[in-house]
Amino acid sequence: MILAELLPSLNELFSWPDMFNEHTALAFNKTALMAFVSTIICLLIFGLGSRKRALVPAGLQNVAEMGYEVIEENVSLQTVGAEHAKTWTPFFATLFFWIFFINIWSIIPFIQFPATSRLAIPLMLALISWVLFIAVGFKYQGKGYIWKAINPSGVPFALKFLVVPIEFFSKFLMRPFSLTIRLFANMTAGHVLLAIFAIMVNELLIVRNSGWYQAVFSPLPFVGLVAFTAFEVLVSVLQAYIFTILTAVYIAESMHEEH
Amino acid sequence: MRIRRFMLAGVIAGVTVLIVAAPASAQDPGVKFGEHLLHCVEDAIHDNEAAIEDEDYTGFRNALEDCEKAPSIISPATPELIWGSVAFLIVAVVLIKFAFPALRKSLADRQEKIRGDLEGAERARQEAEAEKTRYEASLGDARAEANRIVEEAREAAEQVRRDLVTRAETDAAEIRSRAQQDAQLAAERAMSDLQQRVGEISIELAERIVERNLDKDTQMALVESYISSVGSGSAKS
Numbered sequence: 001m002i003l004a005e006l007l008p009s010l011n012e013l014f015s016w017p018d019m020f021n022e023h024t025a026l027a028f029n030k031t032a033l034m035a036f037v038s039t040i041i042c043l044l045i046f047g048l049g050s051r052k053r054a055l056v057p058a059g060l061q062n063v064a065e066m067g068y069e070v071i072e073e074n075v076s077l078q079t080v081g082a083e084h085a086k087t088w089t090p091f092f093a094t095l096f097f098w099i100f101f102i103n104i105w106s107i108i109p110f111i112q113f114p115a116t117s118r119l120a121i122p123l124m125l126a127l128i129s130w131v132l133f134i135a136v137g138f139k140y141q142g143k144g145y146i147w148k149a150i151n152p153s154g155v156p157f158a159l160k161f162l163v164v165p166i167e168f169f170s171k172f173l174m175r176p177f178s179l180t181i182r183l184f185a186n187m188t189a190g191h192v193l194l195a196i197f198a199i200m201v202n203e204l205l206i207v208r209n210s211g212w213y214q215a216v217f218s219p220l221p222f223v224g225l226v227a228f229t230a231f232e233v234l235v236s237v238l239q240a241y242i243f244t245i246l247t248a249v250y251i252a253e254s255m256h257e258e259h
Numbered sequence: 260m261r262i263r264r265f266m267l268a269g270v271i272a273g274v275t276v277l278i279v280a281a282p283a284s285a286q287d288p289g290v291k292f293g294e295h296l297l298h299c300v301e302d303a304i305h306d307n308e309a310a311i312e313d314e315d316y317t318g319f320r321n322a323l324e325d326c327e328k329a330p331s332i333i334s335p336a337t338p339e340l341i342w343g344s345v346a347f348l349i350v351a352v353v354l355i356k357f358a359f360p361a362l363r364k365s366l367a368d369r370q371e372k373i374r375g376d377l378e379g380a381e382r383a384r385q386e387a388e389a390e391k392t393r394y395e396a397s398l399g400d401a402r403a404e405a406n407r408i409v410e411e412a413r414e415a416a417e418q419v420r421r422d423l424v425t426r427a428e429t430d431a432a433e434i435r436s437r438a439q440q441d442a443q444l445a446a447e448r449a450m451s452d453l454q455q456r457v458g459e460i461s462i463e464l465a466e467r468i469v470e471r472n473l474d475k476d477t478q479m480a481l482v483e484s485y486i487s488s489v490g491s492g493s494a495k496s
Contacts, residue, residue: 014332015295023302025337032342039350046354050361055369068362090359094351119332120339124347188332 013195014117014188034115038101042094068093071244079248080255088251091132096244099125099183103236106191107229112198114236117187119180122243126179129247134172137254146172148257179246186239190232197225299326460488 016030049064057065071093076085102121106114115121137145150167151160200221204214303322304311310318464485 017294018338021338023298026341027338028342029338031336031339032346035339035343035346039346042350043353043358046358046362050358050365053361053365053368055372061365064358064362065366068359069366086363090355090363091351093359094354098347098350115339115343118336118339120335120337121343123335124340124343128347184333 013192016113030113031115031118031121034102034105034111034113035121038098038105038115041101042097045097046093067097071096075241075245075248079245079252081252084252084255088248092244092248095125095129095247096240099243100236100240103187103240104233106187106194106236107232112191112194114187114191116183116239117191119184122180122183122187123176125183125243126176129179129243129250130176133175133247133250133254136251140255141257145254149254175250179243183239183243186235190228190235193228194225194232197221197228201225296326460485 018027018029019033021027045060045067046064049060049062052059052061054061068089072085072089075092075096076089080088099116102115104114105111106117134145137149141148146168149171150164152163152167155163201218204218204221300323303319303326307319307322310316464481468481
């Protein structure tokens, strides 16, 4: 009951006042700010990291090169293969690091807000992924791509009435939706969890002075807060990776005909 | 020392609590929602100003109802969609167009250099291997040559030894033959001397026999005397 009184409505955790262009389609709020700051961080790391071309990399160059190679080895080569890795790794690396830096704001002190917990950002990324894999499908498989994709060979004729709509639904309608919801829901849940523990710590340690039970129970939410903050780091990396690798898998799948 | 550590841990924990809990108490949620409501009502009046003047309150009423509804967190906000897209577009264009190609070139150059170095090292290793084979072959040749020379020297020495032995044997045989010849000559000379002496003695003896008429005992004594004279004569010679 106390918790229910303390907790603000969900909107209080996710809606931010506009900084400028208030109440217009170009209203700039904390979400947009975080998106731009993440952009700047990515540009700084990879821009400065690629400027130095030392034979033995150090500092930012090392970080940038390692980051690029990790994506190439773990995403590109595993999905689109060595043949297309050169073309697609830059996009996958951009996607991964931008999502990661947007996610990681959830644990940065005084900011503590992942911009991906606003539906607009994951939706925008999912739409980009959706458009790309369809475009790649048309490029590699020609005009019949959609039909080839939803009509797997070897399926008995009678089952096609069932399989074709399911394939169409799962490949062309559900993919952007699932990509969006997976990233959005994970980051939202993490943000809410951290907010709940932070409010509990604040109430038990700072606001309320309720006697003995405070001394006994107050460390518990604090321990939980620290643990979930660490967990949120893992979630930030993992969700960025999942989004990137799924996009890569969809694109790789569009390059080849269904068998 | 321990107390200091505990104090430091306490300070860090306190600061952490303040940092992580600060946003939760940054602004009273009620006040924040009130501000939102105020903005929303102001916007509703502003947007429907003309309709209100015409005494058409439908739009204004709908706008006010919307203000009371909290905006859903699962509806994408258009401004965020636009700004998010712009931010991603900037990062994607700059990184894909400029940063990553430079990075890839740097990686490729390094890879090329490492490959070149490795290939150079492999070539050097193969050359060293070939050199070693050549050296071992020449070492084998030298060893065989040395063996041959030693064998030749041994054969030459053997030949020299055999020659020396043969010569020594020849010399010994010559010496022996000469000695035998000398001995033969000496024996022949002795025999000749003996024959000559025996002849002389026989003549002498015959002269004596003829001089005296000898009985049997005298003959015997004479013969014995003759023999002993011959023996002493041969011993003398």
